[in-house]
Amino acid sequence: MILNDIILGAMGVQTWTAIIVGLTFLLYIGVAIWARAGSTSEFYVAGGGVPPLLNGMATAADWMSAASFISMAGLISFMGYQGAQYLMGWTGGYVLLALLLAPYLRKFGKFTVPDFIGDRYYSQTARLVAVICAIFVSFTYIVGQMKGVGIAFSRFLEVDFAYGVMIGTGIVFFYAVLGGMKGITYTQVAQYCVLIFAYLVPAIFISIQMVGNPIPQLGFGGNLVDGSGPLLAKLDLLHTDLGFKEYTTSHTGKVNLFFVTAALMLGTAGLPHVIVRFFTVPKVRDARKSAGWALVFIALLYTTAPAVAAFARTNLLNTVNDKSYASMPAWFGNWEKTGLLKFEDKNGDGKIQYYNDKNATYVQAATSKGWKGNELTVDRDIMVLANPEIANLPAWVIALVVAGGLAAALSTAAGLLLVISSSISHDLLKNFLMPGITEKQELTYARITIGVAVVIAAYFGINPPGFVAQVVAWAFGLAAASFFPAILLGIFYKRMNMQGAVAGMIVGLLFTGTYIIYFKYGGGTADQWWFGISPEGIGTLGMIFNFIVALAVSSFTPPPPENIQNLVEEIRIPRGAGAPADHD
């Protein structure tokens, strides 16, 4: 049957998807078997022996999640200029990470972030708070990945969303348990290659198609091939014609944009699964360089995303607006089936009216044309996946995008699972509850933990609380408000003590968590936002509170002991960084 299709050259998207996704999964499993871990050091930090370039690539895959791959361009295409908060937020944090955290944490040379917090603040309480933060942040984040996996599977392999999530978690479970950090790192290198290829190919195709330029980054500033002038100007015009705000300019307060961007940056720098990547390189010098490479690999996707967003938005508006429903191409019906695209013919004219029915002045004009409200609802998360279909690209490109989305989701999920498992087996069991366990037992517990964590993550993936990118944004806010100040002060302020750090972390986490829960679930409304800051941006304020509380409390409590002050001196210079070691 498949062979027949190939011969006839008429192979459908579903067949292509099954083949490409199947091949990439085999690749990941093969890599995982080749690089499986034997010791705790290999399991947690890949034995500290990953070259900086590869580590950069793995970091990029680890960190570019389903949100980056599947959701981000979609969000930008609906937000326009404002989408810059994700672009700058999720790249700018790497500068902070490279300059302020990575080299010092590598020099410190233990396995986990709670290890650093626990040792630097000479306190099991601080370690426990850090463990709880790490688990909480990682779980919030992993839920978003699972939803991404579910979307990709449900649409393209036409399996139920829930089964999609289960298949995805099964795969992650397999290679995370087998390979630990070492397996995950090398799998992530493979996943990066798949995901970046999958992201760039359709972007290049569409860029050539729309503006005749093979480089999307330049293309979306170019002129449309149909001779109607610059793409972005055309897009601005399409937007204002339909009652939306201009695509390229800002139209809400700068305060919230500022805070959200900052929360994402500081969160990136505070995310335990990103930080732990810098424990896997051999030297301090490599940790610095590795952050640079990571950002290069990330920037490749992140500078393409806004181009994809602008192309997709233009294509969507041109394709659907005021066109008859019967004339819609096949992709339209396919996405309708998933329920992620909804058309409701409110005025019964058989045509699709897509416009901003929240804009009062525009609604008057629309009503006079016989329009009775916006008739099309588009889930933002489908934009990247639907984009190649909307642009009429060949079936194999569409299949490739699915494989890329899965690579992004799986690589991040694996990294997060590892943090959860090391937090529980290493930080919680080994350092708290059962200090006597052997390395082998610790490894077994680490593997069991991954299994349990995967099941919980799958449950929340099937019953997700919100858009993928929004869920992820929370994790960043929580990381910004809890870890970032504690680690930064731990390195740059020798006088910071246990009392200050613990108080700061607790205040930051509680404040940010409460704010998010109140406004997302507790019935809080946007007009009650403090200083107009949305729940996505509140982590920045939480971080400021953390800093204030930490500095205040430490100023009237005793300074840290001599040996801790020496430890701080020690991590400030690169010389003498050995392989990451277990506790003595």
Next chain:
Amino acid sequence: MSDNRMQEYWSKNLRYLAILLVVWFAVSYGCGILFADALNNIQIGGFKLGFWFAQQGAIYVFVVLIFVYVRWMNKLDKEYGVDED
């Protein structure tokens, strides 16, 4: 290494950080957010400049900043004999 040399090394490190972070702030929060509206009056190719900084330019500068940092720090480490070779 003597305490003095150590102090000197550390304060040079901090100076580098300050320079790089000022640039970091200027391109992202400055050009990309706070002054984006003003910069949008300048058109480069098909891009409004503020929009370009927010969605493209800032990211390119971020990459450059990290590699400049790597270069500066490697030199500094050698100068103070705290490099890893």
